[in-house]
Amino acid sequence: MTSDNRVLQVENLTVRYKNRKRITTLVDDLSFHVDRGECLGILGESGSGKSMSSKAIMGILPPRQFDVTGSARFHTGSEEPTDLLRIKKEERRAVRGRKITMILQNPMACFDPLFPMGTQMAETVRENTETPVKEIRGLCQQVLKDMQIRSPEEVLLKYPHQLSGGMLQRIMIGLALVTKPDLIIADEPTTAIDSITQFEIIGELLKIKEQGTAMIFISHDLGVVNRMANRVIVMHRAKSLQQGTLAEIIQNPGDEYTRQLVNSRLTLVDQFNSFLREPGVSA
Amino acid sequence: MKYYIIKRVMATFPLLLGISFLCFIFINLIPSDPAEVALRLSQVPIVTDELLAQVRADMGLDKPFLMRYLHWLGDTVRLDFGHSYTNPSRTVLGELARSLPNTLILASLSLVLVIALSIPIGFLSAVYKDSLFDRIMRGFVFMTTAMPSYWIGLIFMWFFAIKLRLFPISGNTSLSHFLLPAFTVALSYISIYIRLIRNNMLLNMGQDYVLYAQVRGLKDGMILTRHVLKNSLQSCITAIGMSIPQLISGTIVVENLFAINGLGRLCIASIFNRDYPVIQAYVLFMGVLFILFNLVFDIIQMAADPRLRKES
Numbered sequence: 001m002t003s004d005n006r007v008l009q010v011e012n013l014t015v016r017y018k019n020r021k022r023i024t025t026l027v028d029d030l031s032f033h034v035d036r037g038e039c040l041g042i043l044g045e046s047g048s049g050k051s052m053s054s055k056a057i058m059g060i061l062p063p064r065q066f067d068v069t070g071s072a073r074f075h076t077g078s079e080e081p082t083d084l085l086r087i088k089k090e091e092r093r094a095v096r097g098r099k100i101t102m103i104l105q106n107p108m109a110c111f112d113p114l115f116p117m118g119t120q121m122a123e124t125v126r127e128n129t130e131t132p133v134k135e136i137r138g139l140c141q142q143v144l145k146d147m148q149i150r151s152p153e154e155v156l157l158k159y160p161h162q163l164s165g166g167m168l169q170r171i172m173i174g175l176a177l178v179t180k181p182d183l184i185i186a187d188e189p190t191t192a193i194d195s196i197t198q199f200e201i202i203g204e205l206l207k208i209k210e211q212g213t214a215m216i217f218i219s220h221d222l223g224v225v226n227r228m229a230n231r232v233i234v235m236h237r238a239k240s241l242q243q244g245t246l247a248e249i250i251q252n253p254g255d256e257y258t259r260q261l262v263n264s265r266l267t268l269v270d271q272f273n274s275f276l277r278e279p280g281v282s283a
Numbered sequence: 284m285k286y287y288i289i290k291r292v293m294a295t296f297p298l299l300l301g302i303s304f305l306c307f308i309f310i311n312l313i314p315s316d317p318a319e320v321a322l323r324l325s326q327v328p329i330v331t332d333e334l335l336a337q338v339r340a341d342m343g344l345d346k347p348f349l350m351r352y353l354h355w356l357g358d359t360v361r362l363d364f365g366h367s368y369t370n371p372s373r374t375v376l377g378e379l380a381r382s383l384p385n386t387l388i389l390a391s392l393s394l395v396l397v398i399a400l401s402i403p404i405g406f407l408s409a410v411y412k413d414s415l416f417d418r419i420m421r422g423f424v425f426m427t428t429a430m431p432s433y434w435i436g437l438i439f440m441w442f443f444a445i446k447l448r449l450f451p452i453s454g455n456t457s458l459s460h461f462l463l464p465a466f467t468v469a470l471s472y473i474s475i476y477i478r479l480i481r482n483n484m485l486l487n488m489g490q491d492y493v494l495y496a497q498v499r500g501l502k503d504g505m506i507l508t509r510h511v512l513k514n515s516l517q518s519c520i521t522a523i524g525m526s527i528p529q530l531i532s533g534t535i536v537v538e539n540l541f542a543i544n545g546l547g548r549l550c551i552a553s554i555f556n557r558d559y560p561v562i563q564a565y566v567l568f569m570g571v572l573f574i575l576f577n578l579v580f581d582i583i584q585m586a587a588d589p590r591l592r593k594e595s
Contacts, residue, residue, distance in 0.1 A: 111492055113514070
């Protein structure tokens with residue numbers, strides 16, 4: 001693979017948490033890359049460091065408590081790659097939300113309860129795009145329409161608690177797309193929602209993947225990762241155990257943990273796949 | 284929303300009734316004979332049994348307890364609190380109305396100081412948690428919550444009025460007279476609210492919506508002022524609302540210290556003189572204030588929170 005296609009090259013990423021004198025390593029020497037049009041899956045159980053690594057790349061860990069080392073070279077356009085872990089706070093904020101966007105889990109808690117959706121969407125658009133003020137409202141409505149949300153005008157006036165988790169998750173996806181980013185990080189986007197909504201959300205994410213935006217897809221759900229990812233990293237206890245396509249990993253699990261994970265999930269994956277293959281259901 | 288307000292207002296009436304009843308009982312429990320006190324205060328030279336009996340009959344004290352309560356309640360509803368014992372030419376209502384403005388000036392000045400100082404300090408302490416500023420403020424909060432207002436008042440008087448001659452020592456003739464006492468009253472509230480706002484801010488800063496706001500690329504300053512501060516103040520509304528009647532009633536000590544002719548001073552004077560109607564009216568007035576402010580700020584809190592506000 002040539003580096004022309006590279007979007008993100010992470011090398012030796014290590015995240016340590018400092019608490020008084022105790023230091024805990026949350027991500028240990030993680031290296032991976034993501035190419036244009038590719039979806040990288042990060043698979044692992046809770047606390048394995050998969051969300052931590054994405055937060056470290058986004059630069060949203062408070063520097064007073066977290067010590068981040070390594071490099072994360074981000075290629076955008078024809079410019080020289082920038083190391084996200086080295087650049088200044090303000091430059092990093094300009095990348096975040098504009099060139100790299102993120103979809104978080106638990107959409108019900110991710111919006112400020114005191115502001116209507118329209119206000120929160122508008123502030124995101126205003127911050128990250130050069131959209132003229134007059135067009136922001138229309139753009140927000142368009143985002144909702146693109147995400148198959150009915151009566152967008154009403155939804156813009158609603159407060160977060162008045163919308164369902166699935167709807168909020170779709171709004172998040174819409175917001176992640178509105179700036180036409182180079183990379184989207186989806187951090188367990190399907191964990192906090194029911195399975196039918198999960199199915200719809202995966203459908204939306206697959207559409208993004210087809211449009212060619214690079215994506216990092218973080219999940220503990222082998223079935224979902226199987227649907228989404230071209231390549232997979234298995235993480236366990238802060239370390240990456242194995243990288244490769246999911247087929248490779250399933251056929252040849254390199255270590256005890258991966259073997260366990262594969263065995264416990266394989267039956268589920270079969271069911272999930274047969275469900276997806278049913279006519280009339282697939283996206 | 285409308286239904287809630289009506290329900291809350293209706294629920295206030297039994298509460299007010301309860302307060303008035305308690306207030307009446309407590310004053311009646313005081314172990315001295317109001318008739319005797321009234322006679323002594325009106326400077327009757329010799330108190331005879333006949334005279335006492337006559338005064339009792341005049342004041343209605345020979346009637347059964349419940350009758351006396353209902354009679355008093357009826358008068359109270361019409362804002363007729365009777366006449367002062369010490370000065371029978373003056374009505375209790377007139378006395379209260381005369382003292383109220385000074386207390387209100389003092390309390391509102393304190394409230395302004397509390398809000399103007401505790402919000403920015405609490406905000407900065409949370410944003411720069413564990414910095415030098417935060418540590419100094421934590422020490423300040425720790426100290427001032429432990430210092431009683433009569434002591435602080437004396438220290439302020441000595442330092443600002445006597446040593447530095449910046450403010451007048453006592454009295455209530457100009458606004459500058461009110462500044463020292465207002466600051467004395469405000470001080471303990473300021474430290475309470477610094478802590479409250481700081482803790483609320485820190486709690487909110489750990490929420491997912493802050494993380495997502497960062498993810499959306501919003502500026503830190505905007506996240507803190509627009510989202511975190513607003514959410515933090517939201518949960519302080521009731522506390523701030525309840526401290527308004529507390530400020531009004533809490534001026535007793537400070538008014539006496541700085542010789543301000545307000546409600547607190549009236550109350551203390553009435554207690555020394557056994558001027559029961561005035562004490563009774565004062566206690567009732569404070570009870571009613573607490574209930575009313577609680578009601579009003581509950582409704583404000585409702586209206587401010589979209590999760591509690593229901594669509595009609």
